[in-house]
Amino acid sequence: MVNIRWLGHAAFVIELDNEIFLIDPWITNPLSPYKSIDSFIKDYPRIHYIVVTHDHGDHVGETIELLKRYKDARICAVFELAEYLASEAKAIDRSIPGNIGGPIKLSELTTLVFTPAYHSSSRGAPSGIILLSRDFSIYHAGDTGLFSEMVLISELYRPLVALLPIGGYFTMGLKEAIKAIELLKPQYVIPMHYNTFDVIKADPTELQKMVKDRGLSTTVIIFQPGETYNFK
Ligand code: ZN
Numbered sequence: 001m002v003n004i005r006w007l008g009h010a011a012f013v014i015e016l017d018n019e020i021f022l023i024d025p026w027i028t029n030p031l032s033p034y035k036s037i038d039s040f041i042k043d044y045p046r047i048h049y050i051v052v053t054h055d056h057g058d059h060v061g062e063t064i065e066l067l068k069r070y071k072d073a074r075i076c077a078v079f080e081l082a083e084y085l086a087s088e089a090k091a092i093d094r095s096i097p098g099n100i101g102g103p104i105k106l107s108e109l110t111t112l113v114f115t116p117a118y119h120s121s122s123r124g125a126p127s128g129i130i131l132l133s134r135d136f137s138i139y140h141a142g143d144t145g146l147f148s149e150m151v152l153i154s155e156l157y158r159p160l161v162a163l164l165p166i167g168g169y170f171t172m173g174l175k176e177a178i179k180a181i182e183l184l185k186p187q188y189v190i191p192m193h194y195n196t197f198d199v200i201k202a203d204p205t206e207l208q209k210m211v212k213d214r215g216l217s218t219t220v221i222i223f224q225p226g227e228t229y230n231f232k
Contacts, residue, residue: 001231002014002015002016002133002231003015004161004163004190005226005227005229006190006192006225007027007029007031007033007034007225008032008033008196008225009024009058009192009196010053010059010140010142010143010193011023011024011025011026011027011029011061012163012192014138016138017110017134019106019110020044020049021047021048022044022049022050022051023051023052023140024051024052024058024059024142025050025061026058026061026062028062029061029196030196030197031195032225032226037066037069041069041070046070047066047070049076049112050066050067050070050073050074050076051075051076052081052082053117053127053142053143054119054120054124054126054127054142054143055122055123056121056143058196059142059143060085063085064085064088064089067086068089068091073094074094074096075095075096076106077124078098078099078114078121078125078127079097079098079124080124081123081124082095083097084123098112099114099125100125101115109133109134110131110133111131111132112130112131113129113130113132114128114129114130115128115129115139115141115149115153116128116144117142117144118144118145118147119142119145119171126143127142128140128141128144130157132157136160136231137157137159137160137161138159138160138161138163139153139159139162139184140163141164141172141180143193145172146172146176146180148183150180150183151183153184154183154184154185154186159186160187160188160231161186161190161231162180162181162184162186162190163192164177164181164190164191165191166193166194166204167199167200168199168200168202169199170199170200171193173202174202174207174210177191177207178210185218186218187217188218188219188220188231189207189211189220189221190220190221190229191207191222191223204220204222205222207220208220208222
């Protein structure tokens with residue numbers, strides 16, 4: 001059983017194989033149901049992994065504070081970023097520094113792969129994330145423009161669920177996201193990285209229409225911030 005919860009922007013809580021992954025934890029983003037770290041910790045007494053796609057503030061979010069509070073959470077990111085965040089949180093022994101394209105076996109069941117992202121980042125390369133378990137595959141694209149290697153991501157990892165930015169300006173907009181869906185062929189798409197700020201306003205129902213018009217078999221699930229979806 002897999003639960004995916006959107007906290008607004010690019011922040012997700014993913015429960016996979018009884019482990020809890022917190023992705024791009026800007027917990028207190030303007031759309032988030034949480035206004036403080038304390039209220040988040042009340043709901044989630046334990047987090048196993050914090051995964052950060054790149055070093056922009058709206059993705060690193062409250063990572064350092066969370067690493068200090070969750071004493072056994074581990075930090076996964078591209079090498080330079082993981083080492084920086086872990087050292088700031090005095091948690092260097094909990095760093096899992098990776099790099100693009102290298103599968104990291106986190107446990108018997110779960111593997112993490114950093115994927116390329118067309119974006120920028122001052123510490124380490126910007127990335128997306130694939131989370132794989134025995135019969136489940138999730139792709140969090142991070143902040144990225146469209147790129148043709150999504151075909152390889154589809155071929156190698158067959159994501160059942162793809163979390164794709166649609167807000168434009170810094171990342172893909174709708175026109176690029178529909179092409180990404182054609183390349184990735186996921187069963188489900190969850191739009192993210194939109195409506196947090198004025199410059200990334202987008203209407204996710206437009207993406208649903210585009211998928212229908214093109215006769216694609218993907219289902220676009222529009223989350224309200226704070227909403228959870230359960231995938232069997
Ligand atoms: Zn960014």
